[in-house]
Amino acid sequence: MKCFHPLLLLSAFLLLSTSCKEKEEKVDPIAEKPKAPEVTISPEEKRLKEANKKLGWIMQDMEVPEYKLDRLLKKGEFLSDDFMKYANEVIKNARKLKEIDHPDTKLVGLGKEMLTAIDSLEAAVASKSPEKLKGSWGALTKKCAACHKDYKKGGGGY
Numbered sequence: 471m472k473c474f475h476p477l478l479l480l481s482a483f484l485l486l487s488t489s490c491k492e493k494e495e496k497v498d499p500i501a502e503k504p505k506a507p508e509v510t511i512s513p514e515e516k517r518l519k520e521a522n523k524k525l526g527w528i529m530q531d532m533e534v535p536e537y538k539l540d541r542l543l544k545k546g547e548f549l550s551d552d553f554m555k556y557a558n559e560v561i562k563n564a565r566k567l568k569e570i571d572h573p574d575t576k577l578v579g580l581g582k583e584m585l586t587a588i589d590s591l592e593a594a595v596a597s598k599s600p601e602k603l604k605g606s607w608g609a610l611t612k613k614c615a616a617c618h619k620d621y622k623k624g625g626g627g628y
């Protein structure tokens with residue numbers, strides 16, 4: 471056979487062009503999406519991660535009442551309804567710390583110190599004494615700051 475049938479040539483051309491296209495389409499996605507590396511997380515790491523996540527939630531819930539209390543104290547409004555409301559919110563949230571199974575014993579220790587100061591704040595709220603409220607809030611925020619110094623990244627708050 472000396473010459474090729476035109477149909478044969480056409481189909482050969484089509485075959486070649488589609489196989490080239492296929493090649494392009496196949497190569498790109500693979501290059502763009504490398505397979506995610508297998509992540510293995512140890513039970514210790516998981517416990518730490520879980521605990522820090524829960525700690526972050528508690529802290530987030532304290533942001534507003536902490537700010538409000540601070541403002542009210544600066545204005546000298548110790549015994550307003552708002553003051554009592556926000557003080558109770560801080561107390562309630564801070565005590566959730568007890569539910570966290572945190573592997574870092576130093577952090578747990580700092581948390582316990584804060585909880586003792588929370589008990590004093592609660593007693594001060596019950597006493598309705600401005601001096602006690604001012605004193606116990608001052609003592610409490612020192613405990614907040616002590617933990618933040620070592621464990622909280624970024625600025626703001628105590």
Ligand code: HEC
Nearest residue numbers: 526529530532533536577580581584613614617621622627
């Ligand atoms: C046992 C350690 C510890 C104690 C005690 C502690 N904190 Fe925190 N706090 C943290 C850590 C850790 C973060 C950072 C959390 C994060 O970014 O996930 C944080 C963050 C915060 C934030 C920022 C939250 C946010 O979402 O940006 C506020 C507000 C806060 N704490 C308030 C308080 C107050 C008020 C007290 C005391 C009544 C207190 N914390 C006591 C560890 C502590």
